Amino acid sequence: MKTIYKVSLIILLFILIGYPGSPVFSQGISSTELIKGAKEYDAKTITYTGEAIGDVMIRGEFAWVNINDGENALGAWLSASLAKEIEFTGSYKTRGDSLEVTGIFNRACLEHGGDLDIHVQKLRKISPGMKINRSLQPDKRNLSLILFGALFLIWILTLFRHK
Amino acid sequence: MILKPRLEDLKIIGFYLGKVILGLAFTMAIPILTGLLFGEFNPALDFLLGIEISVLLGLILLKVCHTEKDLNWMQGMIVVSLSWVVVMFLGAIPLYLSGHWKSFLDACFDAMSGFATTGLTLAQDLDHLSYTHNLWRHLIMFLGGQGIIVIVLSFFVRGFSGAFKMYVGEARDEKILPNVVHTSRFIWSVSFVYLALGTIALGITGIFNGMKPLNSFFHGACIFMAAFDTGGFSPQSQNILYYHSLIYEVITIVIMILGALNFKLHYHLWMGNRKEIFRNIETSTLFVTIIATFSIVAVGLVQIGSYPSAVMLFRKGFYQLISGHTGTGFQTVYPQQFLADWNNLALVGLIIAMALGGAVCSTTGAIKMLRIGIIFKAFKEDLKKIIMPERALVVEKFHHIKDVFVEDKLARSALIITLAYIILYLLGALVGMFYGHPFLNALFESTSAAANVGLSCGITNIAMPAGLKVTYIIQMWAGRLEFMSVFTILGFLIAVIKGK
Numbered sequence: 001m002k003t004i005y006k007v008s009l010i011i012l013l014f015i016l017i018g019y020p021g022s023p024v025f026s027q028g029i030s031s032t033e034l035i036k037g038a039k040e041y042d043a044k045t046i047t048y049t050g051e052a053i054g055d056v057m058i059r060g061e062f063a064w065v066n067i068n069d070g071e072n073a074l075g076a077w078l079s080a081s082l083a084k085e086i087e088f089t090g091s092y093k094t095r096g097d098s099l100e101v102t103g104i105f106n107r108a109c110l111e112h113g114g115d116l117d118i119h120v121q122k123l124r125k126i127s128p129g130m131k132i133n134r135s136l137q138p139d140k141r142n143l144s145l146i147l148f149g150a151l152f153l154i155w156i157l158t159l160f161r162h163k
Numbered sequence: 164m165i166l167k168p169r170l171e172d173l174k175i176i177g178f179y180l181g182k183v184i185l186g187l188a189f190t191m192a193i194p195i196l197t198g199l200l201f202g203e204f205n206p207a208l209d210f211l212l213g214i215e216i217s218v219l220l221g222l223i224l225l226k227v228c229h230t231e232k233d234l235n236w237m238q239g240m241i242v243v244s245l246s247w248v249v250v251m252f253l254g255a256i257p258l259y260l261s262g263h264w265k266s267f268l269d270a271c272f273d274a275m276s277g278f279a280t281t282g283l284t285l286a287q288d289l290d291h292l293s294y295t296h297n298l299w300r301h302l303i304m305f306l307g308g309q310g311i312i313v314i315v316l317s318f319f320v321r322g323f324s325g326a327f328k329m330y331v332g333e334a335r336d337e338k339i340l341p342n343v344v345h346t347s348r349f350i351w352s353v354s355f356v357y358l359a360l361g362t363i364a365l366g367i368t369g370i371f372n373g374m375k376p377l378n379s380f381f382h383g384a385c386i387f388m389a390a391f392d393t394g395g396f397s398p399q400s401q402n403i404l405y406y407h408s409l410i411y412e413v414i415t416i417v418i419m420i421l422g423a424l425n426f427k428l429h430y431h432l433w434m435g436n437r438k439e440i441f442r443n444i445e446t447s448t449l450f451v452t453i454i455a456t457f458s459i460v461a462v463g464l465v466q467i468g469s470y471p472s473a474v475m476l477f478r479k480g481f482y483q484l485i486s487g488h489t490g491t492g493f494q495t496v497y498p499q500q501f502l503a504d505w506n507n508l509a510l511v512g513l514i515i516a517m518a519l520g521g522a523v524c525s526t527t528g529a530i531k532m533l534r535i536g537i538i539f540k541a542f543k544e545d546l547k548k549i550i551m552p553e554r555a556l557v558v559e560k561f562h563h564i565k566d567v568f569v570e571d572k573l574a575r576s577a578l579i580i581t582l583a584y585i586i587l588y589l590l591g592a593l594v595g596m597f598y599g600h601p602f603l604n605a606l607f608e609s610t611s612a613a614a615n616v617g618l619s620c621g622i623t624n625i626a627m628p629a630g631l632k633v634t635y636i637i638q639m640w641a642g643r644l645e646f647m648s649v650f651t652i653l654g655f656l657i658a659v660i661k662g663k
Contacts, residue, residue, distance in 0.1 A: 054290065054405060055378055068400065115407060115495075140212065143212060147215035158226070
């Protein structure tokens with residue numbers, strides 16, 4: 001019986017904690033879910049996680065950061081001061097900061113000409129980005145040398161043929 | 164009786180194909196230099212391998228098939244058709260080696276999409292792609308837009324009579340200057356001047372938008388190449404949505420329209436003949452069809468209430484419409500939004516715009532404005548003949564650089580190509596439906612591929628069946644070459660099998 005009470009209590013706690021925040025989609029909404037279910041999530045507070053990519057584009061007191069969760073990248077509109085927390089953005093040579101943003105999701109933002117975006121209220125850096133070291137791939141280098149040799153051979157053969 | 168092609172035919176085709184391949188190898192040096200400049204050594208190595216394989220193949224063809232003979236019409240057309248297939252395979256090598264494409268077929272898909280200035284992509288993790296590979300993706304649009312054969316004619320040919328046959332085979336039946344080599348060089352001059360201006364405009368806008376200067380000018384050059392050549396690739400996965408900028412969108416609209424105009428018209432504008440732009444049948448038809456198709460799109464979007472303000476309608480509705488009509492394929496909405504936020508009426512308006520395309524002798528695909536204008540004039544002439552008394556002499560003419568009478572031969576040719584395009588759009592849609600997509604979605608994607616547009620409603624993705632990928636590759640190829648070269652190669656294959 002004690003176990004039943006414990007389980008009931010835990011369920012009750014979950015309901016009570018969850019109730020006041022019912023419009024908030026707090027965990028794990030992917031970009032695909034947001035794009036496909038844009039009407040459902042429109043004007044709601046959501047939490048979205050992904051890697052900051054490209055440029056942090058400062059626009060006056062605000063900034064645009066595009067965040068990619070591995071499926072799509074979504075535009076996040078945040079204050080310039082929050083944007084300063086972002087150190088690395090994803091590119092060929094860097095892995096961008098992994099961010100968790102909480103804010104209002106817009107299917108077609110009135111302020112930004114109909115863009116599907118997130119107006120960020122809270123930003124949390126889950127893990128910092130880093131530079132990626134890429135050493136020369138030996139198999140490609142070797143193949144390149146072999147092909148260069150083949151080209152050289154053809155050139156030599158051409159010379160003999162001319163003679 | 165069908166005659167079997169002789170060994171000599173094959174040698175001539177092989178020899179000129181070898182020249183085209185060497186031309187392609189030469190262009191791969193540009194990404195290598197970029198790679199070295201940005202310190203991206205593995206990507207530079209991918210292109211070194213691409214060059215080596217291309218030079219090897221090109222040299223073998225030149226040596227084995229060496230000939231002094233010139234091309235005839237059939238051989239010229241076949242060289243063009245095969246060139247596009249061969250450069251697709253060779254251009255895909257560095258893409259595939261980057262590891263950002265799941266299979267070689269996917270890399271071929273993107274290579275054909277780039278060369279044919281379509282813009283549909285199967286790239287993975289585009290946001291981490293190197294500058295080197297990104298430059299190549301956009302450069303192949305620039306090369307394919309002007310025409311692969313145009314490159315060879317401009318830089319590798321001192322003038323041979325077969326040049327015109329290859330030039331025509333690449334869906335460019337209008338000479339700007341009396342000599343095709345000079346015409347090709349003019350096309351390049353125009354393109355380079357616009358490239359410089361466009362890159363500066365987009366680069367400065369990017370800096371004002373908060374991008375880093377180097378990134379901004381790199382993106383500027385890439386986006387210009389994709390816009391002017393009505394391609395539609397972009398360095399980032401979000402396409403134009405990445406920039407979140409109205410000014411950026413307006414500039415790209417201007418570049419897309421410039422790219423959709425006839426190079427002959429550009430020539431007359433450069434020569435100071437500004438009246439031509441208002442008198443030309445292509446520009447007037449383009450203006451009318453933009454208004455007509457945008458009206459359909461706007462009514463559809465207003466009905467569904469997706470974009471309630473005028474600015475939103477401009478940035479989402481009009482932008483997609485211009486992008487589709489000019490055959491570019493830039494998007495400021497996510498592919499899935501077409502199905503979620505656009506109703507059938509708006510989608511049909513966009514499909515019609517994609518199917519129509521821009522001007523002949525431009526970088527756009529699709530039916531094109533000159534043919535639409537001629538068909539309309541022919542229709543008007545026939546209508547007048549019915550209304551007017553029998554003895555009345557009814558003639559219709561139009562202005563395209565000079566005044567031209569609408570003759571039956573002209574109308575027939577315009578109708579045949581239009582019909583061929585419609586069949587191509589429908590065949591692709593049938594294949595899409597075969598793979599389980601609804602009719603309108605399948606028609607949208609098929610029209611986008613065959614008209615070399617690049618807008619996507621989400622069908623084009625990595626998980627797409629191989630059969631559909633191959634279908635779209637064929638559509639992009641046939642649509643870009645406007646059928647004549649494709650028909651010739653089919654005839655050639657029949658002659659190889661059945662000929663005596």
